[in-house]
Amino acid sequence: MVMGSLKRAAARAASALFVFTAFALFAGPAGADYPRPWQLGMQVPASEVKDRINSLHDLLLVIITIITLFVLALLLYVIVRFRASAHPTPTRTTHNTMIEILWTVLPVVILVVIAIPSFKLLYFEDRAPNAKMTLKVTAHQWYWSYAYPDNGNVQFDSYMIQDADLKPGQMRLLSVDNPLVLPVQTDVRILVNGSDVMHSFFITSLGVQIYAVPGRVNETWVNIDRPGTYYGECNQICGDNHAYMPIEIQALSKEDFDKWLATAKTKFAAAPSTDPVRIAAAQSGSR
Numbered sequence: 001m002v003m004g005s006l007k008r009a010a011a012r013a014a015s016a017l018f019v020f021t022a023f024a025l026f027a028g029p030a031g032a033d034y035p036r037p038w039q040l041g042m043q044v045p046a047s048e049v050k051d052r053i054n055s056l057h058d059l060l061l062v063i064i065t066i067i068t069l070f071v072l073a074l075l076l077y078v079i080v081r082f083r084a085s086a087h088p089t090p091t092r093t094t095h096n097t098m099i100e101i102l103w104t105v106l107p108v109v110i111l112v113v114i115a116i117p118s119f120k121l122l123y124f125e126d127r128a129p130n131a132k133m134t135l136k137v138t139a140h141q142w143y144w145s146y147a148y149p150d151n152g153n154v155q156f157d158s159y160m161i162q163d164a165d166l167k168p169g170q171m172r173l174l175s176v177d178n179p180l181v182l183p184v185q186t187d188v189r190i191l192v193n194g195s196d197v198m199h200s201f202f203i204t205s206l207g208v209q210i211y212a213v214p215g216r217v218n219e220t221w222v223n224i225d226r227p228g229t230y231y232g233e234c235n236q237i238c239g240d241n242h243a244y245m246p247i248e249i250q251a252l253s254k255e256d257f258d259k260w261l262a263t264a265k266t267k268f269a270a271a272p273s274t275d276p277v278r279i280a281a282a283q284s285g286s287r
Contacts, residue, residue, distance in 0.1 A: 033205045034174060034231040043205040046225050046251070049125045050207030056117050063110065125207065128221035131189035135182070139192070139199035139212035139234065142241035146180050151261055156268045160244050174231045179248040181264070183257035184224045193217045197239060203232030203247055211236065224251040 033043060045051045081087070136147040136155075147155035158178045161170060182188055192201050194212035202209045203222075210220040224230075232247035252260060 047206045053207045128187040131187045134189045137192045139194045142245040152265050154264045174246045176248045179250045181250045183254045184251050187223050190220050199234045199238045200236035202235045205230050
């Protein structure tokens with residue numbers, strides 16, 4: 001009786017696990033523009049760069065799966081074919097020209113198959129030759145500064161909203177007081193540097209990751225497919241509050257971006273410069 005109950009409980013648990021796994025694997029990409037609890041797979045791409053990254057990922061997944069299954073089949077064949085009971089006298093074969101050619105040539109072919117799309121992706125995501133606007137990003141311990149040199153040189157700082165100040169709909173550890181605002185369907189050149197230590201400007205759903213290095217300007221670009229809010233973070237360990245300098249991007253239509261820009265020129269025109277030392281000390285004291 002007890003054993004029957006245990007078997008039924010185990011069967012129910014296995015069924016629940018299967019349903020949960022299937023749902024996680026095959027559930028639709030409903031607005032996955034930020035990390036979600038128990039999420040499997042990548043965030044939904046919102047740029048052509050991210051689309052190409054996903055395509056390369058899928059290609060590599062197919063290749064490594066085929067290699068793994070092939071090696072597993074070889075191991076099983078050797079285990080069964082050359083087991084002691086079926087093959088009591090071990091073979092003394094030491095060379096096989098065809099096999100040696102294959103295990104030399106096939107890895108080279110596989111690497112070439114991987115290298116061609118990899119290099120194409122690297123060159124594609126490197127920079128935009130004819131960008132329509134430029135964005136300057138400066139990383140600090142532990143916040144971001146944004147400037148629009150092509151649009152009246154609007155510039156402002158962006159800090160994470162503290163837990164106690166979060167409003168309904170805002171994301172813990174991801175929402176900021178002044179989000180970065182960009183137009184959709186526009187090639188945006190992004191120039192990134194750091195003011196103190198190394199940081200990293202990383203937005204998953206846009207396929208953007210570039211290091212912010214003091215004394216150096218690194219360049220990348222983005223063209224956002226559709227309006228929405230996209231989140232990122234510094235993913236380069238940069239000190240005590242590394243986990244508290246998120247990136248929030250609001251992608252607007254070109255008409256809405258022009259309206260925001262008009263208000264931003266007034267809002268941030270007389271914004272006082274912040275003292276990084278004071279801000280960092282205040283944030284450290286609040287944790």
